[in-house]
Amino acid sequence: MYILGIETSCDETGVAIYHSTKGLVHHNLYSQIEMHNEYGGVVPELASRDHIRKLVPLIKQTLLESKLVNTNIAGIAYTAGPGLMGALLVGATTAKSLAWTWQIPAIAVHHMEGHLLAPMLEDNPPAFPFIALLVSGGHTLLIQVDGVGQYTQLGESLDDAAGEAFDKTAKMLGLGYPGGPKVSKLAEKGSNRFKFPRPMTDRPGLDFSFSGLKTFTMNTFNKTEKTDQDKADVAYAFQQATAETLSIKCKRALQQTGLKTLVIAGGVSANTKIRAELLKMTKKQQATLFFPRLEFCTDNGAMIAYAGCQRLMAGQLENLEILCKPRWPIDSLVKI
Ligand code: KG4
Ligand code: ZN
Secondary structure, three states, X not given: OEEEEEEXXXXXXXXXXXXXXXXXXXXXXXXXXXXXXXXXXXXXXHHHHHHHHHHHHHHHHHHHHOOOOHHHEEXXXXXXXXXXXXXXXXXXXXXXXXXXXXXXXXXXXXXXXXXXXXXXXXXXXXXXXXXXXXXOOOOEEEEEEEXXXXXXXXXXXXXXXXXXXXXXXXXXXXXXXXXXXXXXXXXXXXXXXXXXXXXOOOOOOOOEXXXXXXXXXXXXXXXXXXXXXXXXXHXXXXXXXXXXXXXXXXXXXXXXXXXXXXXXEOHHHHOHHHHHHHHHHXXXXXXXXXXXOHHHOOOOOHHHHHHHHXXXXXXXXXXOOOOOOOOXXXXXXXOO
């Protein structure tokens, strides 16, 4: 069966069609990055207004390019949270209205479950159980995954998310939004000059904290002349500290659970330094690392269509009520 997936939780309008046996058919993404860049970050009201403009034409385009019509679609999956309320409402109301008109089911998908399952879209997907490190603009989560919907949260960030720390560091260095790719590019020109802390690695546990690292980054940068080389060296040190901190916690999670598979997903998993650091660690632990292709690390409709398809195939249904959950703990999801 063909499932239409809709993602509108933040600053990307994503639409995809996934087939339960043939896999991903097609996907399209419209990014609002250019619009928000002017303001140095996502402006929620502008995000909602842009999703309203772009979503329906993108659905039409995706159906046309897939050579499918509405009668081919068996269900609609939409991101119901976590995310920006106004942005989520656009996807949810569109999905529910189309589903009612087309007389097919619609299913709410948890955005982070979408990220977590994104590596399943690849040719060589990971097998359950595994440890997942979810690193995005709003979340840093370590989860034991025993199956779809069987999530045990092992750790989380007590303050800023990893992506947020990248974005704030970029702002500090005058690099614009979104910060992750920009800090990463600048770090290539940096040298190993500063030693930054690896927060919360000197005590037991699997939680993270990135706000102290952000302050340390700012204080270090303010003590320099703020030349281009200073900026690159600060970006290098920040990225190295983040990569090593994530790696130390993932190693701990693997050792603690005895699992040998690590999945990394979410926008920050696009970072090549972090991938390299985790690859090095998993090799030493005789574990295997899985991650989505680059375009499915950041927000997209394909991961939502995939997650929704699994839930609809398992018979999960919902009523006509439009429910969005800007806050939605991942370990409260229904097991399938
Ligand atoms: O998953 P995502 O697209 O949206 C959320 O669910 O938040 O993640 C966006 C975050 C942003 O903070 C962005 O700066 C970060 O992912 N990001 C990166 C890279 N690409 C995106 N961070 C580090 N390195 C990257 N290459
Ligand atoms: Zn995301």
